[in-house]
Amino acid sequence: MEDESKNPKPKSRRDFVKNIGLIGLGGIALGSSLYAAKRFEEKKKGQNVKLLTADGKLVEVDSLDIKSIDVDRLTELQERGREGIPGKSWVMVVDLSKCRNARKCIDSCQSAHHLRPEQYHINTLQMKDTDRTPAYHMPKPCQHCDNPPCVSVCPVDATFKRNDGIVLIDNERCIGCRFCIAACPYSARSFNWFEPKDAEKDKELAYDIELNVPQKKGTITKCCFSADRLRINKLPYCVSACPNGVYYFGDENEDAVTNGTTKETVRLSQLLKDNGAYQLMEELGTKPRVFYLPPKNRLFPFSDSSETENKS
Numbered sequence: 001m002e003d004e005s006k007n008p009k010p011k012s013r014r015d016f017v018k019n020i021g022l023i024g025l026g027g028i029a030l031g032s033s034l035y036a037a038k039r040f041e042e043k044k045k046g047q048n049v050k051l052l053t054a055d056g057k058l059v060e061v062d063s064l065d066i067k068s069i070d071v072d073r074l075t076e077l078q079e080r081g082r083e084g085i086p087g088k089s090w091v092m093v094v095d096l097s098k099c100r101n102a103r104k105c106i107d108s109c110q111s112a113h114h115l116r117p118e119q120y121h122i123n124t125l126q127m128k129d130t131d132r133t134p135a136y137h138m139p140k141p142c143q144h145c146d147n148p149p150c151v152s153v154c155p156v157d158a159t160f161k162r163n164d165g166i167v168l169i170d171n172e173r174c175i176g177c178r179f180c181i182a183a184c185p186y187s188a189r190s191f192n193w194f195e196p197k198d199a200e201k202d203k204e205l206a207y208d209i210e211l212n213v214p215q216k217k218g219t220i221t222k223c224c225f226s227a228d229r230l231r232i233n234k235l236p237y238c239v240s241a242c243p244n245g246v247y248y249f250g251d252e253n254e255d256a257v258t259n260g261t262t263k264e265t266v267r268l269s270q271l272l273k274d275n276g277a278y279q280l281m282e283e284l285g286t287k288p289r290v291f292y293l294p295p296k297n298r299l300f301p302f303s304d305s306s307e308t309e310n311k312s
């Protein structure tokens with residue numbers, strides 16, 4: 001049977017505008033309301049204005065909640081974001097024997113996705129398997145599961161799995177119900193409880209699904225496998241930023257992954273086999289696309305820095 005989550009239905013512009021009109025204030029600002037939004041954007045902030053919604057209703061909203069949106073650009077980014085990159089099947093390999101909690105991956109990710117300091121798409125967790133084995137650091141992003149429970153619970157098709165394996169979110173559709181947060185066994189998602197860090201700076205940007213920017217209050221954020229970078233043949237932000245060679249990233253179809261630090265490309269199947277790779281909670285049947293190499297042969301002691309608390 002075809003897995004619908006792997007083959008997201010493309011949305012026509014008409015479908016999009018129709019649907020978005022049903023799901024809240026963000027939708028109200030689109031479609032036929034765009035003209036009205038532009039007309040009133042010069043009005044004094046905090047003043048109530050009347051808008052015509054996509055389904056023909058006249059509503060009154062605070063002018064502070066209105067932003068003009070380039071609908072064509074938004075639609076283009078939404079369609080592209082759902083398509084995925086043809087012929088690719090992205091995977092990440094994390095070598096735990098090399099992570100020294102440099103946190104460059106985290107910094108790079110937070111900067112690219114305009115996250116607040118307390119928000120993480122990837123974080124390093126302190127791990128200790130038994131009393132007799134040393135502690136180690138474990139970077140943990142979204143696992144981009146092939147059988148993602150987060151996708152199957154979303155009531156509005158806002159989060160979806162692409163043909164290239166990446167699980168993304170369309171925050172112009174997200175209604176903030178947080179079902180996906182409850183469904184994810186890896187705690188990979190977080191909710192934008194507050195105004196985004198760069199809300200003022202980003203207010204004219206059209207939302208890019210692949211970059212997950214601008215962040216939007218009341219919606220979900222999580223790791224995107226840097227889909228925007230993959231589209232231009234570059235490695236993900238975190239992978240490129242690591243100084244210690246922790247990350248490999250590549251295409252499972254080509255059986256090849258590239259180390260973000262050394263730029264060495266190796267055979268994926270061999271790397272996994274030679275190092276006893278495993279996946280997180282594989283017994284759940286989620287089929288993660290992130291593989292871990294165990295923290296063996298570490299040549300450095302565990303450093304318990306002040307920033308290594310489990311924050312995700």
Ligand code: SF4
Nearest residue numbers: 142143145148150184
């Ligand atoms: S790790 Fe969580 S958010 Fe990511 S695809 Fe799997 S279930 Fe979904």
Ligand code: SF4
Nearest residue numbers: 154174175177178180
């Ligand atoms: S919070 Fe999650 S489940 Fe709810 S609409 Fe948004 S993406 Fe879908």
